[in-house]
Amino acid sequence: MIPQQQWNSVVSGQSPRSPSSQPFISVSVTDPAKMGNGVQSYISYKVITKTNFSDYQGPEKIVIRRYNDFVWLRERLFDKYKGIFIPPLPEKSTVEKFRFSAEFIEMRRQALDTFVNRIASHHELQKSDDLRVFLQADELSMEMARSQEIGIFKKKPAELMQIFKDVQSKVTDVVLGKEKPVEESSPEYEKMKHYIFELEEHLAEAQKHAYRLVKRHKELGQSLSDFGKAVKLLGDCEDNALGKVFSELGAKSEMLSIKMQKEAHHLLMNFEEPLKDYVRAVQSIKATIAERGNAFKQQCELTETMKLKEIDLNKYRLIRSIKQAEAEHEYEMLQAESEEATRRFEMIVRIMNDEMVRFQEQKTLDMGLAIHEFAKGQARLANGIADAWRSLLPKLEACSSQTPNHQ
Numbered sequence: 492m493i494p495q496q497q498w499n500s501v502v503s504g505q506s507p508r509s510p511s512s513q514p515f516i517s518v519s520v521t522d523p524a525k526m527g528n529g530v531q532s533y534i535s536y537k538v539i540t541k542t543n544f545s546d547y548q549g550p551e552k553i554v555i556r557r558y559n560d561f562v563w564l565r566e567r568l569f570d571k572y573k574g575i576f577i578p579p580l581p582e583k584s585t586v587e588k589f590r591f592s593a594e595f596i597e598m599r600r601q602a603l604d605t606f607v608n609r610i611a612s613h614h615e616l617q618k619s620d621d622l623r624v625f626l627q628a629d630e631l632s633m634e635m636a637r638s639q640e641i642g643i644f645k646k647k648p649a650e651l652m653q654i655f656k657d658v659q660s661k662v663t664d665v666v667l668g669k670e671k672p673v674e675e676s677s678p679e680y681e682k683m684k685h686y687i688f689e690l691e692e693h694l695a696e697a698q699k700h701a702y703r704l705v706k707r708h709k710e711l712g713q714s715l716s717d718f719g720k721a722v723k724l725l726g727d728c729e730d731n732a733l734g735k736v737f738s739e740l741g742a743k744s745e746m747l748s749i750k751m752q753k754e755a756h757h758l759l760m761n762f763e764e765p766l767k768d769y770v771r772a773v774q775s776i777k778a779t780i781a782e783r784g785n786a787f788k789q790q791c792e793l794t795e796t797m798k799l800k801e802i803d804l805n806k807y808r809l810i811r812s813i814k815q816a817e818a819e820h821e822y823e824m825l826q827a828e829s830e831e832a833t834r835r836f837e838m839i840v841r842i843m844n845d846e847m848v849r850f851q852e853q854k855t856l857d858m859g860l861a862i863h864e865f866a867k868g869q870a871r872l873a874n875g876i877a878d879a880w881r882s883l884l885p886k887l888e889a890c891s892s893q894t895p896n897h898q
Contacts, residue, residue, distance in 0.1 A: 514543060514544060515541075515542060515543060516540065516541070516542035516544055516547075516611045516612075516617060517540070517541045517542070517608070517611070518538060518539065518540050518541075518604070518607045518608050518611050518626065519538070519539045519604065520536050520537070520538055520556075520600055520603045520604035520607060521536065521537045521538075521539060521600070522536065522537040523535070523536050523596045523597075523599070523600050524536075525591060526557075532591070533557050533558065533559075534557065534558065534591070534596060534599070535555050535556065535557050536555070536556050536557070536600060536603065537553060537554075537555060538553070538554050538555070538556045538607070538625075538626065539551065539552075539553050540552045540553075540554075540626045540627070546623065547623065547626075547627060548627055552626060552627055554626065554627070554628065554629065554630070554633070555630055556625070556633070558583060558599075558603075559637065560625065560633055560637065561580055561603055561606065561607070561625075562580060563625075563633075563636065563637045564607075564610070564621055564622065564625045565577055565578075565580055565606075567619075567621040568610065568616060568619060568621060568622075569778070571619070571621070572615065572616065572619075573779075573782055573786070573835070573838075573839050573842070574779065574782075574783070574838065574839035574840070574841070574842030574843045574846065575613070575615060575616065575779070575842055575846055576772070576775055576776050576779055576843075576846045576849075576850055577610075577616075577775055577779075578605075578606045578609040578610055578772065578775065579606070579768065579771030579772050579774065579775045580602070580603070580606055580771070581598070581599050581602035581603065581606075581768075581771070582771075594756070594759070597760070598759070598760065598764055601760065601764065602764065602768060605768060607625075607626075609853075610622055611626075624636060673787070673788045673791045673792070674784060674787065674788070675783075675784075675787045683843075683847060684780060687773055687776050687777060687780065688777075690773055691770065691773040691774065691777070694766060694769050694770045694773060695770050697766055698763060698766040698767050698770055701758070701762055701763040701766050702763055704758060704762075704763075705755050705758050705759045705763055708751055708752075708754055708755035708758060709751075709752065709755045711751055712748045712749075712750075712751030712752040712755060713748070713752075715744045715745070715747050715748035715751060716744070716745055716748035718741075718744050719740075719741040719742065719743070719744030719745035719748060720741065720745070721741070722737050722738075722740050722741035722744060723737065723738055723741030723742065723745075724741075725737050725741075726738035726740075726741060732889075732890050733890055735886075736886055736887060736890045739883060739886060740883065743879050743880070743882075743883055746879060747875070747876055747879055750872060750875050750876070751872070754868055754869075754871070754872045757864070757868045758865065758868060761861060761864040761865070761868070762861050762862075762864060762865040762868075765857055765858070765860075765861040766861065769854065769857070769858070772850075776850070779843065779846075782839070783836070783839050783840065783843060786832070786835055786836040786839050787836055789832050789836075790829070790832040790833050790835075790836045793825065793828060793829040793832050794829060796825060796829075797822070797825050797826060797829055800818070800821060800822045800825055801822065803818055804818045804819060804822050
C-alpha cells in the first residue's frame with residue numbers, strides 16, 4: 492500500500508510541509524465511519540485540509556463529508572468549468588454486502604482522496620468557491636448547499652450518474668456514426684477523439700486482466716491455506732521425522748498464504764484501482780468532449796440563423812419596410828449572441844488542448860507509479876516464496892536420506 496502522504500504528494504504535486512511563502516493546499520480523506528441503519532445508512536469521511544490560501548479559514552480545517560457531498564462538488568465544477576477535465580468519482584455500490592465491506596470502504600476512501608486532491612492541485616479548480624465550501628463549511632451548511640441547488644443539482648446521485656452515462660452514450664453514437672449531428676471535423680479534434688476512445692478500450696482491457704490477477708492471488712492464497720491445514724493434520728498422524736516435515740510444510744504453506752493475500756490486497760489498491768480510476772477519468776473526458784460538441788453545434792446553429800436573418804434584413808432594406816428597424820435590432824442581438832457562442836467554443840477548445848497536455852503528464856506519472864508498485868510487489872512475493880521453499884529443502888533432503896531402501 493502506498494503511504495497516504497506519498498500518494499497525496501504524487502496526486503497533488505504539493506507537500507503539506509511546503510514553505511509558507513509558497514501557496515499550497517493538501518487534503519486527506521480519512522476515518523471512514525458507518526452512519527445510520529438499514530437503507531438509510533451511509534459512510535462518512537473526515538476531510539482534513541492543510542493550506543496557506545488567504546481565503547481559507549486557517550492553516551488546518553477538519554470537516555465530515557459523505558459521498559453525496561463529493562457528488563455535489565463534482566457536478567458544480569462540471570457545470571461551471573467548461574473544457575476542464577473534472578476528475579471522476581468512484582462508483583456508488585448498491586449491493587449491501589459489498590457497500591460496507593472493509594475492502595470496499597478502503598477503495599472508496601482512497602478514490603475520494605485522489606479525487607479531491609486532483610481538484611485541489613488544479614491551477615483553476617483550486618480557486619473554486621465550491622471547493623472552498625466543500626472543504627470549509629460545517630455539516631449543516633453543506634447539507635443546505637446541497638438541498639438549495641436547482642435543476643440538475645437537485646437530482647439524486649444515481650440520476651446524475653445516468654445523465655453522464657447518457658452523455659457518454661451520445662458522444663459514442665456520434666463517433667460510431669449512429670447519429671449525424673453538426674460536428675466539428677478538424678484533424679486535431681478527430682485525432683484527440685480517436686485517442687480517447689482507444690485509450691478507454693485498452694485501459695478497460697488492462698483493468699479487466701488486473702482484476703483477474705487479483706482474483707488469482709486471492710484464490711492461490713486460499714488454496715495454500717487449505718493445503719497447509721491438510722498437510723499439518725497429515726503430519727499429526729506421523730510420529731517420526733516425516734511427521735515433522737509435514738508439519739513444517741503445512742506451516743510454510745500457511746505463511747505463504749498470508750503473503751499471497753497481502754500481495755492480492757496490494758495489487759488491488761495500487762494497480763487495479765489506479766487502472767480503474769483512469770477508465771473513469773477517460774469517461775469524464777468523453778463527457779467534456781460532448782460539452783464541446785454542444786458548444787460547436789450551438790455556434791453553427793447561430794451562424795445559420797444569422798444568415799437567414801440577414802436575408803430578411805436585406806429584403807426589408809430593399810423595400811424600405813417599417814419592419815427594418817426591428818429586424819436590425821434582432822440581427823444585432825443575434826450577432827452578439829453568435830460572437831459569444833464562438834468565443835465560448837474557442838475557449839473550450841483552448842482549455843481542452845491544455846488539459847490534454849496536463850492529463851498526459853499526470854497519466855505518465857500515475858501509471859508509472861502503479862506499474863512500479865506492481866513490479867515491486869511481484870518481486871517481493873516471488874522472493875518470499877523462493878526463500879520459504881528454499882529453507883525447507885535441507886529438511887526434506889535429510890528426511891529423504893533416512894528413508895529405508897527397499898530395492
